[in-house]
Amino acid sequence: MASEGGEKPEVGSNQVAVKKGKGWVVPLLRVVAFLATLAATIVMAMNKETKTIVVAVIGSTPINATLTAKFQHTPAFVFFVIANAMASFHSLLMLVVECFGNKFDFKGLRLLLIPILDMMIVALVAAGEGGAVFMGELGRHGNSHARWNKICDKFESFCDHGAGAFIASFVGLILLMIINVISVLKLRNQLKTAANYSALP
Amino acid sequence: MASEGGEKPEVGSNQVAVKKGKGWVVPLLRVVAFLATLAATIVMAMNKETKTIVVAVIGSTPINATLTAKFQHTPAFVFFVIANAMASFHSLLMLVVECFGNKFDFKGLRLLLIPILDMMIVALVAAGEGGAVFMGELGRHGNSHARWNKICDKFESFCDHGAGAFIASFVGLILLMIINVISVLKLRNQLKTAANYSALP
Incomplete structure (x- = not known):
């Protein structure tokens, strides 16, 4: 009875026994997710291509037009940048909370x-990714039904950088989803442990 | 000690005391989420507008062109339909599992x-919503930088139906997120209850 009394308050005060051996998995995933979403944010936010093309020739004088493709021109890309910036901020914050939050955890x-x-954040990044990817697809292939011409034949490097950002953001999204699954698993393992503890004779 | 012994196996066998009073909230939310995503699926999948416009007049004979706007023409809308159909199937399945799953729950x-x-499913619906909404925005306002003209001035009812589908899907998404929050809350409450039970003297 004495040993029982010494064991149980531990469980009761919410410090349910958690395997400490794999404590580095989630922080590591968070660091990688942070880097991935940060890379997506930066690559997309710096994405700009200026091109000068000859639109007409009068006599022997070529008339040039300078066209610029910027991410700000497409609302979907602006949302993509915001979503990924928020996701990287979130990852950083959660990393701090997970590392140092043990001391001031409120109930x-x-x-x-x-x-x-x-x-x-998963929903936010998924929405940003969805919007940006389909807009990129439109830029790459165009849509003949709506008479929207593709623009990636003119702005190749813009499109390539965009594709890189999509991939980085997708990696971040997958990692965030894995972290989410691990959180649920952890909660449930704690529940199981608590239940097992309480089932001790 | 006898009363204690009678109480604890209940907790240990994973049937941690759950408040039964609010057991109808999640099923109700699931039904509404199911209806919302189903409505989004159907409205978008039935979305089709055919318009005959006069493109030229030769002599006194008008030359007509028949244009059709269909959801299949835009990959983002196809993805939207698939995502919402999967979400409504998921809601239905979860409803069945929650109502009748108690009997054959495996560990x-x-x-x-x-x-x-x-x-x-939240991530899937969010991605579908993001893609479709930004594509709809493009149809509504066009993008002068990419020389993509708006098409909603020609296909008004197509655009209006699409907007209705977006709203329905958004309602479904919010409900799915609320259900998710409730699941986490429930898991945590069970953990708390289990911990409190085990902390009994």
Whole structure:
């Protein structure tokens, strides 16, 4: 009975036994997710291509037109940048909270807020990715039904940089989803441990 | 000690005391989410507008051209339909599992799989919504930089139906996110209850 009394308050005060051996997995995933979304943000935000093309020749004087492709011209790309910037900020914040939050955890709220915020960021990044990818697809292939011509034949490097940003953001999205799954697993393992503890004779 | 012994196996066998009073909230939300995503799927999948416009007049004979706007012409809308159809199927399936799954629950796997699947569906619907909304925005306003003209001035009812589908899908997305939050809350409450039970003297 004495040993039982010494064991249980540990569980009751929410410090349910967690395997400490794999404590580095989530922070590592968060660091990689942070880098991926940051890369997506920067690559897309710096994406700009200026091209001078000859539109007409009068006599022997060529008339040039300078065209610039910027990410700001497409609302979907602006949203993509915002979503990825928010996701990298979120990853950084969660990293800080996970590393140093043990000291000032308020009633286990941390364990509750992290999965919810993670889920919201997943939705945000997925929406940004969806919008930007389909807009990129339109730029690459055009849409003959709506008479929207492709522009990637003129702005190749713009499109290539955009594709790189999509890939980086997609990697970040997948990592965020894996982190989310791990959070749920962790919550459930704690539940199981707590239940097993309480089932001790 | 006898009363304690009678209480604990209940907790240990994973049937942690859950408030039964609010058991109808999640099923209700699921039904509404199902209806919302189903409406989005159907409205978008039936979205088709045919218009005959006069392109030229030769002598006194007008030359007509028949143009059709279909959702199949835009990859983003096709993805939107698929994502929403999957989401409504998911809602229906989860509804069945939540109502009748108590009998054949395998080691509490249900409690684990539901939040993970929910999160994936949230990401899917968000991506579909993002792609379709930005494509709709392009149809509504055009993009002068890329020389993509707006088409909603010609296909008004197509655009209006599309907007309705976006709203329905957005409602479904928000409900799915709320369900997700409730799942996490539920898991955590169970953890708390289990911990409190085990902390009993």
